[in-house]
Amino acid sequence: MSDITHFITAIPKAELHVHIEGTIEADLLLTIADRNEIALPYKSAADILAGQSKGKSDPKQNLDSFIEALDVCRSVLRRGRDYEDITYGYLKRCQIEKIVYAEVMFDPQQGLRQGVGIEAQLEALKSGSLAGARDFGVEVQWIMSFQRDRPVEEALNILDAIQPYRDQIAGIGLDNPERPDFPNTFAPVFAAAKKEGYKLTSHCDVHIPNSIEHIRGCIETLGVERIDHGLNAIEDDSVVQQLIDKNIALTGCPTRYAFQSQTSPDDLAMMTGLLEQGVLISLNSDDPAQFGSGWLSQTLIEAQRTGNLSRKTMAKFMRNGFISAWLPSDRKAAYLEEFDRSCDAIRWKQ
Numbered sequence: 001m002s003d004i005t006h007f008i009t010a011i012p013k014a015e016l017h018v019h020i021e022g023t024i025e026a027d028l029l030l031t032i033a034d035r036n037e038i039a040l041p042y043k044s045a046a047d048i049l050a051g052q053s054k055g056k057s058d059p060k061q062n063l064d065s066f067i068e069a070l071d072v073c074r075s076v077l078r079r080g081r082d083y084e085d086i087t088y089g090y091l092k093r094c095q096i097e098k099i100v101y102a103e104v105m106f107d108p109q110q111g112l113r114q115g116v117g118i119e120a121q122l123e124a125l126k127s128g129s130l131a132g133a134r135d136f137g138v139e140v141q142w143i144m145s146f147q148r149d150r151p152v153e154e155a156l157n158i159l160d161a162i163q164p165y166r167d168q169i170a171g172i173g174l175d176n177p178e179r180p181d182f183p184n185t186f187a188p189v190f191a192a193a194k195k196e197g198y199k200l201t202s203h204c205d206v207h208i209p210n211s212i213e214h215i216r217g218c219i220e221t222l223g224v225e226r227i228d229h230g231l232n233a234i235e236d237d238s239v240v241q242q243l244i245d246k247n248i249a250l251t252g253c254p255t256r257y258a259f260q261s262q263t264s265p266d267d268l269a270m271m272t273g274l275l276e277q278g279v280l281i282s283l284n285s286d287d288p289a290q291f292g293s294g295w296l297s298q299t300l301i302e303a304q305r306t307g308n309l310s311r312k313t314m315a316k317f318m319r320n321g322f323i324s325a326w327l328p329s330d331r332k333a334a335y336l337e338e339f340d341r342s343c344d345a346i347r348w349k350q
């Protein structure tokens, strides 16, 4: 193992942008599909990869087609037990990746449409994360991510329904296809969530029409504390300044939408550019089991290779994961101390 690979794999990491439905490894996906009697268009792990990879050569491949493929995998989730198993599976993987802290997104609407009540989802996520914390020493917080192509009323009703489970959810997010003017549309949801004390984040996908306007809307109208992706901010100095002034973090994903199993050099240049300008940006995996896009260590190793990034840059990206975490200051300080100690101890000659 090279010094670089060793440094990246051995260092304790935080992951802040990962969707639990995108972490289901092939064997578990097939097991869950089988026990729920869901017919998937795949028979083996190799089939899954081949099926998903077929789309990679399609020039029309985009966020919508990625979500379509992801829906095939998400369709197997029909019982609380499924959510418990996928949570435990991700946390098991965290131990290999040396992820010691994760903020994980889950999609309540997909589960509800598939007959899993919100209470069942939350109970299962809780028991899965307690078992994972016990067995693999990983701390987890949950972000409930609404689908912005679904009605606002649906999100408001769910927000109401989770009142009894308030302490199980750290934050509220938005994902799925980026509809025009979504920050204004979802303002009532974020206002209600803010009143309840939830942390707030939203996806602003990369190179979407009106990217800058949407990022600005998330900051000014939704009052987010974090933005998932948001790389187009680099095209507007005033937006970059807003991110810095308001201490709004970005969660970058070098293999965004996962069908890009390789790091996009252009995306990476936007991420390093934002980092250099002083934006609090971290690197994350997004949907690591989809399309063979890779778990966090692999994602970081690929990013380092693609941009020939220095040890200092990689350490800064990784350290930013802990700095951006929604944790009380003493917990954050403890993680940062552990990170800095490891950083000093692990060799990486360049």
Ligand SMILES: [Zn+2]
Pocket (backbone or CB within 6 Å): 017, 019, 175, 203, 228, 286
């Ligand atoms: Zn995402």
